Amino acid sequence: MPARWYALRYHPEQRRLWTEGRRFAVVPAGRRSGKTELAKRRLVVTLSEKKQWADPRYFAAAPTRGQAKRIFWNDIKLLTPPWWVRRVYETDMCISTVFGSEIWVVGLDKPQRIEGTPWDGGVLDEYADMKARAWSENIRPALSDRGGWCWFIGVPQGLNHFRDIVNYAQESGDCEWGLYTWSSSDILPREELEAARRVLDPRTYRQEYEASFEGATGRVYYAYSASVHEAGSIRLNPDLPIALCCDFNVDPCVWEAAQTDGRSVWVLDEIAMRNTNTREMAREALKRFGAHRPGVTVYGDAAGMSRSTAGSSDYAILHEMGLKNQRVRRSNPHVKDRVNAVNSMLMNSMDEPRLFHHPRCVEIRKDLETVEWRANGVDMDKSDPMRTHASDALGYFLEYEFPLRIHASRAGLKFYK
Ligand SMILES: Nc1ncnc2c1ncn2[C@@H]1O[C@H](COP(=O)(O)OP(=O)(O)O)[C@@H](O)[C@H]1O
Ligand SMILES: [Mg+2]
Incomplete structure (x- = not known):
């Protein structure tokens, strides 16, 4: 040579x-x-x-x-x-x-x-x-x-x-x-x-x-790191109910399925679709989890209460389709409260992670890794239409079940019976 x-x-x-x-x-x-x-x-x-x-x-x-x-x-x-x-x-x-x-x-x-x-x-x-x-x-x-x-x-x-x-x-x-x-x-x-x-x-x-993939500075979910929070070993626990964390965007629409034992949270599956609607998403969720014996509880954006697709609110549609157990606030918590709930589940001050997701949940990982604050430091950067849906949805659930404010008012909650 x-x-x-x-x-x-x-x-x-x-x-x-x-x-x-x-x-x-x-x-x-x-x-x-x-x-x-x-x-x-x-x-x-x-x-x-x-x-x-x-x-x-x-x-x-x-x-x-x-x-x-x-x-x-x-x-x-x-x-x-x-x-x-x-x-x-x-x-x-x-x-x-x-x-x-x-x-x-x-x-x-x-x-x-x-x-x-x-x-x-x-x-x-x-x-x-x-x-x-x-x-x-x-x-x-x-x-x-x-x-x-x-x-x-x-x-x-x-x-x-x-x-x-x-x-x-x-x-x-x-x-x-x-x-x-x-x-x-x-x-x-x-x-x-x-x-x-x-x-x-x-x-x-x-x-x-x-050769390290470094996230941008100003990350919203700064406590997240795939090496800590991504766990391929997560499996559906047959004894715990499923928390279905819903976002009502149309393109894309991303829902997360999680379980909790009251201390830790495991995000085990994700439904992500382009150009869809609440009914189609719910059909997919029911296909995957409809037979889960301990049941499915719906969480999500309070805006889905009033906003309507074809005359019914998103939650009314879910209710009608059999997803009757719903835990949604009448009005949304402040963005910072929701974000803090997510970050503190990711890592508490004793350095213990309590929130994990399966690697198949790629949208939640992308959100947690990449979503940034806007320059005003108050709003999230939503310029990428693909981002924030998964993390918003998961955040509503975490803020509901693991709120940081000790005196979360139960009066703000609304249930569909
Ligand atoms: N084991 C090795 N493998 C490859 N290149 C090596 C090795 N040891 C020394 N080198 C030298 O290191 C330099 C690497 O340059 P290059 O391949 O252009 O780097 P990179 O593309 O990773 O920035 C080359 O000049 C090469 O001769
Ligand atoms: Mg080179």
Whole structure:
């Protein structure tokens, strides 16, 4: 091989990435920790692989064409053995090989560059900086024809689409996917890490050098952390009633199903639908929990009392459909009271968590992780139409059953009998 193939000592996580051969590999790892180097080598090695078709095609992609060129082009030329090369197309940044394969260096500032032709595989570098929908809309379809593979590599950038795809690789159980993560300290010399520590605030350091997905500051549910509050072991307890926490939005509409023993709360399931209505949501809830013997209790926004869909209030609809046990305040608590109830269930002052959710409840996790206060510090930022429905719904339940105000007035409660 050419001299550019200097020897590297792979650490175990890198070796796992190299040898496991998962179709989709998600690699959040620290700065300068060998992500791109490994990807370049993988791409070049792949060029000699035999396929059923004459022209296997691979891409090395970065968020922009300029970045792609800077990151990949020279090194890929240096790593490719000259006797493999049929032709180098400088302006297109493409190498065709004597095996018939091609490698293209592309910028996803125009994701259409990927579309239209089938690909056998490729790498998306600095994935956190790419357009959130590039994968599902432009890239994934182009990998279907040939069962193409893809690596998603980069440093985290807050709780965005990179985080989502990391979660998918981790939680879905989809065996086509693998998650590989390591920190810069596995590769970089100590002096360099210490130099970085001296100039970066702790949050930025964790993100850049430890591949940590850091939430934005000003988070509403600051006490939440997936590593503490997400529990795959949560199961439906056949002896406890279900609290059905309802939100009456239309698109999306998100309800949470929880149980409590009076001390802890376990959120075990979630119903999330687009463009729906109270009746359709309730049908789904009844399908899942209608036979639960200890029963189902409805909680939610007091606004659902007055607001009506097709003439009846949301709670009247639920009542009519058999969800008769309802615990809803006549008027809503203050937002801060509701939020404090949630946060104190997440972590009390003795550092004990009492609220947990199953990983399948993805909307509640996204809310708890990402919802922020607006600059006025009083209202929640609701600019993303997908957010706050799940956490609002859960908050009404928690505020009702675990209020922080000691003298919560029972007079404000309304029951449907
Ligand atoms: N085990 C290793 N794996 C990958 N690269 C390594 C390793 N050890 C040292 N290196 C060097 O570290 C550098 C990592 O750079 P790069 O792959 O561009 O980092 P990243 O893309 O993670 O920011 C490369 O120059 C590479 O030669
Ligand atoms: Mg890199």
